[in-house]
Amino acid sequence: MAYIGQSPSIGNFQVCDAISVVNGQAAYTMQVSSVNVVPETANHMIVSLNGVIQAPGSSYTVSGSTITFASNLVTGDVIDFIHILGSVLDLGVPSDSTVSLAKLTATGTKDATTFLRGDNTFAEAGGGKVLQAVTGTSSTESQGTETSFTNTGLSVSITPSATSSKILIMAHTTGLINTGSSFAYFTIERQISGGSDTNIGDSSIGLTHLRGDSVQITSVMCHALDSPSTTSAITYQFQRRVSANSGAAMYQGVKSNITALEIGA
Numbered sequence: 475m476a477y478i479g480q481s482p483s484i485g486n487f488q489v490c491d492a493i494s495v496v497n498g499q500a501a502y503t504m505q506v507s508s509v510n511v512v513p514e515t516a517n518h519m520i521v522s523l524n525g526v527i528q529a530p531g532s533s534y535t536v537s538g539s540t541i542t543f544a545s546n547l548v549t550g551d552v553i554d555f556i557h558i559l560g561s562v563l564d565l566g567v568p569s570d571s572t573v574s575l576a577k578l579t580a581t582g583t584k585d586a587t588t589f590l591r592g593d594n595t596f597a598e599a600g601g602g603k604v605l606q607a608v609t610g611t612s613s614t615e616s617q618g619t620e621t622s623f624t625n626t627g628l629s630v631s632i633t634p635s636a637t638s639s640k641i642l643i644m645a646h647t648t649g650l651i652n653t654g655s656s657f658a659y660f661t662i663e664r665q666i667s668g669g670s671d672t673n674i675g676d677s678s679i680g681l682t683h684l685r686g687d688s689v690q691i692t693s694v695m696c697h698a699l700d701s702p703s704t705t706s707a708i709t710y711q712f713q714r715r716v717s718a719n720s721g722a723a724m725y726q727g728v729k730s731n732i733t734a735l736e737i738g739a
Contacts, residue, residue, distance in 0.1 A: 490556040510539035522554035638739035647730035657717035
């Protein structure tokens, strides 16, 4: 509300401890609650000596927490009070819960999705945050002799929340290949709802190489980081193939899983 007359002053007003003993000197230490205080300047003080308000600069000066009168005080002189006004530009310490965001000079948009940074700007949380995680599993053995990539039955579906998100896919399975000098390859295929299929994995990821006429069981890990640029539903398929060697076959074990993580940009 408006004020009639001069608005009230705001400052760090303090009344110094009483100086009850004068000892023939001009200089005295100013304290509040037995702690030295330092006024802004002599002009930020009201000093009464023997019932008379003293003129700053000519009647007294200040240096640090010391007030020095123009002449030595003698027995019978009384320092009535020293009132420190504080800086006229000092608003003091605001009370709790009294400073609103409207009083800040911060730029940017203030809402439930942003925070105030050290550079006094509102911003969304930085990238790299996991927004969601979806896991698919398979408990069925499968066998394949295809020399082109074929679905293994292990898949996971996820719907990104933003087109800028990345999707990290991690697949794991156990496998067995039953002929010598053969290779087993694994990859990940992206299938966007209403769109075409895309192989996003490196065909050498999870490469298994066997030598000699033997059977070997192996654990296979296959990772891929995708940038689908869509908010449509996506299905990621774990695929396999064997090399063109005659008689090569790949058996996929029953303990298989695939996880898709949406990473915020």
